[in-house]
Amino acid sequence: MKLLWTKNMSVGIPQLDEDHKRLIRFVNELEMAIDGSLYSGIVDAAEFEITFHRMENYARQHFAAEESLMQSLHFPGIEVHKTAHCGFLHKTDELKKQYSGSTSPRDAQKIVKFLCAWITDHDYLMDSQYADFLYEQKHPPVAAHLVSSQSSTGYGGRVATKSAPR
Numbered sequence: 389m390k391l392l393w394t395k396n397m398s399v400g401i402p403q404l405d406e407d408h409k410r411l412i413r414f415v416n417e418l419e420m421a422i423d424g425s426l427y428s429g430i431v432d433a434a435e436f437e438i439t440f441h442r443m444e445n446y447a448r449q450h451f452a453a454e455e456s457l458m459q460s461l462h463f464p465g466i467e468v469h470k471t472a473h474c475g476f477l478h479k480t481d482e483l484k485k486q487y488s489g490s491t492s493p494r495d496a497q498k499i500v501k502f503l504c505a506w507i508t509d510h511d512y513l514m515d516s517q518y519a520d521f522l523y524e525q526k527h528p529p530v531a532a533h534l535v536s537s538q539s540s541t542g543y544g545g546r547v548a549t550k551s552a553p554r
């Protein structure tokens with residue numbers, strides 16, 4: 389099943405939303421590689437691993453961007469958030485080692501299943517926290533950045549999951 393980015397996943401910062409969309413596209417590309425094995429029963433391991441590797445590198449850069457934002461905001465949940473990012477990279481490393489060279493669609497599906505669950509949960513449960521914090525603080529430098537977005541709300545499309553400031 390393909391993952392979809394929806395507006396309620398928005399963190400209110402266009403650049404970070406684009407990163408999330410790209411990460412989802414990577415996962416969908418991996419899923420398509422599995423779909424391609426439908427008749428042969430064999431996944432193209434080289435193609436799958438290249439995409440997985442690219443997704444991992446992209447995630448690393450995205451995490452660095454988020455952590456730098458959280459640092460600049462003095463976001464109180466930064467350490468827990470960094471630990472979650474670290475846990476993801478540790479797990480992807482483990483999966484790479486475990487399934488390296490495997491052409492089994494079932495092995496590839498295990499990887500995709502993990503990525504789908506982690507990305508969705510992390511976006512809803514953790515990225516939403518700094519997004520809400522940012523929204524509540526209306527941090528000036530980021531707020532200035534958001535004004536230039538194409539949003540009808542003027543806040544990058546972000547809808548706070550907590551109550552909006554009065």
Ligand SMILES: [Fe+2]
Nearest residue numbers: 408450454515
């Ligand atoms: Fe994120």
Ligand SMILES: [Fe+2]
Nearest residue numbers: 454510514515
């Ligand atoms: Fe994150």
